[in-house]
Amino acid sequence: MDLRQILLVDDEADIRTIARISLSRIGGWSTRVAASGAEALALAREERPDLVLLDVMMPGMDGPETLKRLRALPGRADVPVIFLTAKAMADDHAHLRSLGVIGVLTKPFDPLTLPGQVRGIVEAA
Numbered sequence: 001m002d003l004r005q006i007l008l009v010d011d012e013a014d015i016r017t018i019a020r021i022s023l024s025r026i027g028g029w030s031t032r033v034a035a036s037g038a039e040a041l042a043l044a045r046e047e048r049p050d051l052v053l054l055d056v057m058m059p060g061m062d063g064p065e066t067l068k069r070l071r072a073l074p075g076r077a078d079v080p081v082i083f084l085t086a087k088a089m090a091d092d093h094a095h096l097r098s099l100g101v102i103g104v105l106t107k108p109f110d111p112l113t114l115p116g117q118v119r120g121i122v123e124a125a
Helices: 013-026 037-046 063-072 090-097 114-124
Strands: 005-009 030-034 051-055 081-085 103-106
Touching: 005 013, 005 037, 013 030, 013 051, 013 114, 030 037, 037 051, 037 063, 051 063, 051 114, 063 081, 081 090, 090 103, 103 114
Parallel strands: 005 030, 005 051, 051 081, 081 103
Antiparallel strands: none
């Protein structure tokens, strides 16, 4: 898969900033950011991201609900998604993977290694 544009969805401004810088400068990807599920869906309607990094726990519409609605958008059902979560337990990750994402990354993440982790998940998918 050729990654050019990533949509990063997280309700925490610091995480959005750090991850965007990491993904753009180290990973070399164009990175759009959204602070909520609703904002992410609006951006995904405008342009088709090559990958979505999606926070699990957000106020209002959480990650799993955002994923469900993303899959329902015309032409967006097959956009690969990686969940971002503060939960580190293997059972939690297994449950999240069962929702149809290509991977799960645990927060906090290391901004220097984040692009490599994303690339590894995408290549393994």
